[in-house]
Amino acid sequence: MRGVRYAYPDGHVALHGIDLTVAKGERVALLGPNGAGKTTLVLHLNGILTPSEGHVVVGGLAVDQDRATLAEIRRRVGIVFQDPDDQLFLPTVAEDVAFGPANLGLRGPELAARVDEALAAVGMSGHRDRAPHHLSFGQRRRVAVATVLAMRPEILVLDEPSSNLDPAARRELADILRSLPVTLLMVTHDLPYAFELCDRSVILDGGRIVADGPTPVLLDDEELLARHRLELPYPFRPIRGRAPADE
Amino acid sequence: MGAGHAHVLYRSADSPVHRLPPEVKIAAMVAFTLAVVATPREALWAFGAYALLVAAVAALARVTARWLLLRSTIELPFVLFAFALPFLGAGERVDVAGWQLSVDGLYGAWNIIAKGTLGVWASLLLAATTSTRDLIVGLDRLRCPQILTQIATFMLRYLDVLVGEARRMRLARISRGDDPRFVWQLRGFAAGIGALFLRAFERGERVYLAMVSRGYTGRMPPVWQGTATATTGQWLIAATVPVMAATVAATAAVLT
Known part of the structure; x- marks a missing residue:
């Protein structure tokens, strides 16, 4: 992303010139308080929102409003939205996972193979014919990841992947995400989760990137975090490893 | 298909009727209802024949008469008006248990209630043997918009x-x-x-x-239409009911 600026139709400026480069295979956490512009930034990555200034390039392909380009961009960039009930709109799990690749023109056995592969990757193969509303929240989140994986994206973007998950589901999802051979951009304010999964973190606040560096370094800077309404759970200190009370 | 427990009317079972593809059942139900509606109201015997057909399909589908009757109370609010017709109808009057009722009104009420009930029964049989999910698949295969x-x-x-x-x-x-x-x-x-x-x-x-x-451009990808659509044989089997109903309707039309 180069100099991306975006203003909503009501004139509210959500992004003030974002410069961000993510290398292939990197796992990056996008941190920031509520209303920082994280989701707006994500929607630029696959051309749902078009920047008023600047441009976005994905794997050498510039995002524009040309239909063929958009289709290719949306294949390359898979977005997993925060609420799995928004993502899963078809009556069965298998149909929903098939939706993306079918839009890419896949049919028959090839399509079925994609669905199997994606469901296997998130450990949900046994639930293919079930209705989404009969799955637990954690299972729905995993299926939502599968619906995007089925398109074999190069970049996987997750909006608050750990929200509303119980600790075991949260860990299971982390294991799955770690096993995927894709570039990962994770939007979150779950700082330990970012620490666990991403070597690099970017802090976004007020539509600007205010910090970009190795996750442990950023998370150890208490003042920086406090300035941007981010907080670690009390006893958690990545580098010193101890709560201040122990020192 | 395992679309879940959300079905109010679906009766999970394995019967020849359950196994038929949804599109042939929908077509048969609509054709049967059309035949019933087209029958002259004076041909009372024809409606008896339709009821027998419904009973036969219900028995095949293992749907009990009790379930069918209880569920068909859904039509009551819609046919209430029919009960007033014998009292309000004009023309020739007939004495029934001391009440002066209109012949035309009696036929009118019978017409609405008999045809309505048969239609409701046919729909209930379809709903009892086809999951909601399959109904949509069936409509899709029938080229419903x-x-x-x-x-x-x-x-x-x-x-x-x-x-x-x-x-x-x-x-x-x-x-x-x-x-x-x-x-x-x-x-x-x-x-x-x-x-x-x-x-x-x-x-x-x-x-x-x-x-x-995920690449949606305004049209759903045709994921379901291709798989396991009805064979000619299945169409023929399902056609027996509406064909018999149509024969009854035609005979009734000729006789009255």
């Missing part, structure tokens, strides 16, 4: 989500001391409906964004 099947699909998916949201909002309201027992206490409920509508509206936008992100 995609916009309608899409709306039905979304309803099927999001009805439970909406009901869950409404339930949580109600619990939250009650937890804060709301106790709407009388009509004039419904303010909270009404506001809840408004909030629910707004939420559904916003969700629609998010669902659409998620669909577009």
